[in-house]
Amino acid sequence: xxxxxxxxxxxxxxxxxxxxxxxxxxxxxxxxxxxxxxxxxxxxxxxxxxxxxxxxxxxxxxxxxxxxxxxxxxxxxxxxxxxxxxxxxxxxxxxxxxxxxxxxxxxxxxxxxxxxxxxxxxxxxxxxxxxxxxxxxxxxxxxxxxxxxxxxxxxxxxxxxxxxxxx
Amino acid sequence: xxxxxxxxxxxxxxxxxxxxxxxxxxxxxxxxxxxxxxxxxxxxxxxxxxxxxxxxxxxxxxxxxxxxxxxxxxxxxxxxxxxxxxxxxxxxxxxxxxxxxxxxxxxxxxxxxxxxxxxxxxxxxxxxxxxxxxxxxxxxxxxxxxxxxxxxxxxxxxxxxxxxxxxxxxxxxxxxxxxxxxxxxxxxxxxxxxxxxxxxxxxxxxxxxxxxxxxxxxxxxxxxxxxxxxxxxxxxxxxxxxxxxxxxxxxxxxxxxxxxxxxxxxxxxxxxxxxxxxxxxxxxxxxxxxxxxxxxxxxxxxxxxxxxxxxxxxxxxxxxxxxxxxxxxxxxxxxxxxxxxxxxxxxxxxxxxxxxxxxxxxxxxxxxxxxxxxxxxxxxxxxxxxxxxxxxxxxxxxxxxxxxxxxxxxxxxxxxxxxxxxxxx
Numbered sequence: 001x002x003x004x005x006x007x008x009x010x011x012x013x014x015x016x017x018x019x020x021x022x023x024x025x026x027x028x029x030x031x032x033x034x035x036x037x038x039x040x041x042x043x044x045x046x047x048x049x050x051x052x053x054x055x056x057x058x059x060x061x062x063x064x065x066x067x068x069x070x071x072x073x074x075x076x077x078x079x080x081x082x083x084x085x086x087x088x089x090x091x092x093x094x095x096x097x098x099x100x101x102x103x104x105x106x107x108x109x110x111x112x113x114x115x116x117x118x119x120x121x122x123x124x125x126x127x128x129x130x131x132x133x134x135x136x137x138x139x140x141x142x143x144x145x146x147x148x149x150x151x152x153x154x155x156x157x158x159x160x161x162x163x164x165x166x167x
Numbered sequence: 168x169x170x171x172x173x174x175x176x177x178x179x180x181x182x183x184x185x186x187x188x189x190x191x192x193x194x195x196x197x198x199x200x201x202x203x204x205x206x207x208x209x210x211x212x213x214x215x216x217x218x219x220x221x222x223x224x225x226x227x228x229x230x231x232x233x234x235x236x237x238x239x240x241x242x243x244x245x246x247x248x249x250x251x252x253x254x255x256x257x258x259x260x261x262x263x264x265x266x267x268x269x270x271x272x273x274x275x276x277x278x279x280x281x282x283x284x285x286x287x288x289x290x291x292x293x294x295x296x297x298x299x300x301x302x303x304x305x306x307x308x309x310x311x312x313x314x315x316x317x318x319x320x321x322x323x324x325x326x327x328x329x330x331x332x333x334x335x336x337x338x339x340x341x342x343x344x345x346x347x348x349x350x351x352x353x354x355x356x357x358x359x360x361x362x363x364x365x366x367x368x369x370x371x372x373x374x375x376x377x378x379x380x381x382x383x384x385x386x387x388x389x390x391x392x393x394x395x396x397x398x399x400x401x402x403x404x405x406x407x408x409x410x411x412x413x414x415x416x417x418x419x420x421x422x423x424x425x426x427x428x429x430x431x432x433x434x435x436x437x438x439x440x441x442x443x444x445x446x447x448x449x450x451x452x453x454x455x456x457x458x459x460x461x462x463x464x465x466x467x468x469x470x471x472x473x474x475x476x477x478x479x480x481x482x483x484x485x486x487x488x489x490x491x492x493x494x495x496x497x498x499x500x501x502x503x504x505x506x507x508x509x510x511x512x513x514x515x516x517x518x519x520x521x522x523x524x525x526x527x528x529x530x531x532x533x534x535x536x537x538x539x540x541x542x543x544x545x546x547x548x549x550x551x552x553x554x555x556x557x558x559x560x561x562x563x564x565x566x567x568x569x570x571x572x573x574x575x576x577x578x579x580x581x582x583x584x585x586x587x588x589x590x591x592x
Contacts, residue, residue: 093212
């Protein structure tokens with residue numbers, strides 16, 4: 001279903017810069033039942049205790065995946081780690097960067113100045129502004145270190161899949 | 168000296184070009200000629216530099232050794248006085264000649280200084296570079312009242328920095344409202360409220376006629392006179408009325424110039440092997456569908472990437488930019504894109520919701536069901552979804568009534584469109 005090569009983006013980096021085969025999270029709308037377990041497990045994974053109860057009772061880090069729902073339609077959205085990341089290209093402070101090897105787009109909270117330029121340009125609305133802290137809310141890093149991201153692992157109906165993209 | 172790639176300007180455009188070139192050509196020699204002697208830094212962050220204790224390490228947007236890591240010969244503190252196309256050479260102030268195979272002109276903009284009496288006084292500043300920021304900081308301890316001339320992006324952001332340092336600040340704006348180039352009347356008024364609440368005085372509809380000296384020392388700034396004769400006392404004046412392309416090193420008989428350097432969709436100028444981007448160039452605007460000056464940091468960077476790819480031999484088209492500003496002055500989030508106050512001639516449709524009390528405002532400008540512009544104030548989540556619809560010229564007829572809701576997002580798009588988005592990388 002997703003094996004088709006995405007269309008060449010005019011801003012595309014040259015193949016030699018893209019590195020090895022990469023994996024990305026895809027969401028299959030028809031399979032999503034809107035249970036929000038992805039959010040629960042994202043919060044747990046990104047807590048310090050990694051304990052589902054403590055994470056939700058005490059820490060409550062914000063979820064980096066968000067379920068959107070309207071009528072019968074639901075699906076989860078998280079950072080797509082775009083090949084041509086507009087958030088990285090537009091970042092005024094260098095807080096957003098893209099790892100040239102893994103292609104993972106990360107956000108450095110220390111460097112973030114809350115100018116909201118990335119919020120303005122993210123096509124997926126996957127970057128959330130924290131207006132109180134004046135920083136972008138931590139974003140998905142594909143659970144750096146885990147073989148399969150927590151949201152994918154815990155999706156009961158396989159509405160989230162971790163799949164290779166053509167380099 | 169001889170380089171494969173020569174880049175004039177070490178700011179956003181130069182960084183973008185180097186990153187793109189090195190993605191393709193790891194070894195071709197690159198020289199970056201920069202007038203500034205500091206390592207690269209983020210120009211939009213100089214206000215932060217002023218207000219947050221002059222920490223240079225906080226305003227760099229790439230690693231300290233960025234140029235070294237990319238094997239770039241940095242010629243810093245050097246000024247280019249001429250670009251010669253027939254000989255493919257760049258001539259520096261000290262007469263050094265540097266020949267290039269491919270050249271990028273990303274020289275940026277120069278602050279506009281009005282020709283008025285007193286503009287040559289020491290305490291008259293501009294604010295577009297780190298040098299300006301340092302000069303300003305040196306003066307500030309002896310300054311109580313500052314007049315910022317110009318209520319645009321630079322003027323308001325500087326005013327915010329100065330008021331944080333407990334200076335008495337007055338903004339003088341020629342138009343009838345602040346940020347008039349990027350906001351409509353309602354939007355400007357919400358920002359003006361936030362600015363005034365912070366203690367900044369705004370004078371609109373007036374220009375500065377004259378900069379006055381002090382009674383005891385004529386050479387020192389003591390105040391200004393407005394066009395109606397009103398006098399304002401101040402110890403320092405900052406001119407923030409705009410920037411103009413820095414292209415005096417370009418010979419118009421060799422490279423086509425309009426207001427800025429004329430470029431095509433590949434950021435190529437009329438001269439072979441010469442490219443331009445950033446504030447110095449007139450690049451493509453996808454809302455106006457025309458080429459024009461757009462002095463914005465992200466567009467300079469993206470233009471630099473496009474130029475760099477083309478210079479290194481990978482033909483790449485610039486998707487275009489547009490007026491796009493995200494602001495957070497005094498914790499009021501503001502996003503403005505494209506056409507925000509169109510002529511009322513019936514060709515545009517406006518969707519709008521305003522809550523004065525909550526200070527939230529959403530305005531979407533449509534033409535033939537295509538989004539041509541937006542203003543979001545107060546609540547800005549998912550702004551990028553609207554931006555993407557505008558950029559890709561998507562017909563929004565089917566979900567037009569949802570765009571004004573705070574939580575408008577991918578879920579409101581048509582099913583085929585959303586499915587396509589969810590597969591996109």
